[in-house]
Amino acid sequence: xxxxxxxxxxxxxASHDYVIKEERKWKGCWKEVFGNDYPVxxxxxxxxxxxxxxxxxxxxxxxxxxxxxxxxxxxxxVERLDAMEEQPDNIRFICMDAAEIEEVFGPEEVDRIYLNFxxxxxxxxxxxxxxTSTAYWPRYDKILKKDGVVEFKTDNQGLFSFSLEQAEEAGxxxxxxxxxxxxxxxxxxxxxxxxxxxKFSQKGNPICKLIASRx
Ligand code: SAM
Numbered sequence: 001x002x003x004x005x006x007x008x009x010x011x012x013x014a015s016h017d018y019v020i021k022e023e024r025k026w027k028g029c030w031k032e033v034f035g036n037d038y039p040v041x042x043x044x045x046x047x048x049x050x051x052x053x054x055x056x057x058x059x060x061x062x063x064x065x066x067x068x069x070x071x072x073x074x075x076x077x078v079e080r081l082d083a084m085e086e087q088p089d090n091i092r093f094i095c096m097d098a099a100e101i102e103e104v105f106g107p108e109e110v111d112r113i114y115l116n117f118x119x120x121x122x123x124x125x126x127x128x129x130x131x132t133s134t135a136y137w138p139r140y141d142k143i144l145k146k147d148g149v150v151e152f153k154t155d156n157q158g159l160f161s162f163s164l165e166q167a168e169e170a171g172x173x174x175x176x177x178x179x180x181x182x183x184x185x186x187x188x189x190x191x192x193x194x195x196x197x198x199k200f201s202q203k204g205n206p207i208c209k210l211i212a213s214r215x
Pocket of ligand 1 (some may be wrong): 047068102
């Protein structure tokens with residue numbers, strides 16, 4: 001995603017009610033942020049937030065938290081939310097690096113993790129930075145509920161094959177997977193498209209998806 005330095009990003013995000021500040025202080029008590037007991041689902045690397053905002057509108061009894069590393073990108077999500085006629089109350093955003101996820105969510109606090117079109121980090125020496133490398137699965141293990149799942153979508157077939165291998169190496173079970181989501185009737189049922197998914201499927205790229213749970 002192309003980044004520009006947007007000077008107003010910090011100011012806007014710091015004063016926005018939907019952007020969580022001091023996110024570590026909510027570890028273990030995210031239910032208090034939402035004021036209810038509904039399950040908490042997170043998207044890591046949310047980008048401009050189209051996917052998560054659609055889910056939040058569709059499912060008022062699920063809480064969603066979008067995690068994005070760059071404030072300039074998160075600003076776009078916040079602007080999208082502000083432009084909505086009615087803002088869903090079941091969504092919040094955090095500006096942070098996913099590597100710190102265990103500092104922000106307590107054991108079994110998260111019901112589902114979405115990874116959509118995660119950065120591929122093509123150089124082999126950067127493989128551990130991929131959000132589906134064996135460096136990340138143990139982090140997901142710590143914060144996910146026992147029966148929780150990780151759902152990953154990408155159009156990058158190399159990254160997808162790598163992710164299938166790394167999940168299994170980390171002791172996860174692939175519940176379902178496809179290299180062509182949009183032509184897989186069962187897995188595509190109820191699919192909500194992300195911004196990148198729209199862009200790449202319009203170019204003709206097949207979309208891959210896996211759903212993984214612990215063994
Ligand atoms: N999920 C969106 C979609 O599918 O349209 C955006 C995909 S974009 C290619 C990947 C996003 O993940 C970028 O906005 C990037 O800044 C964010 N990202 C990458 N690594 C991250 C990390 N370690 N922690 C948080 N966000 C990250």
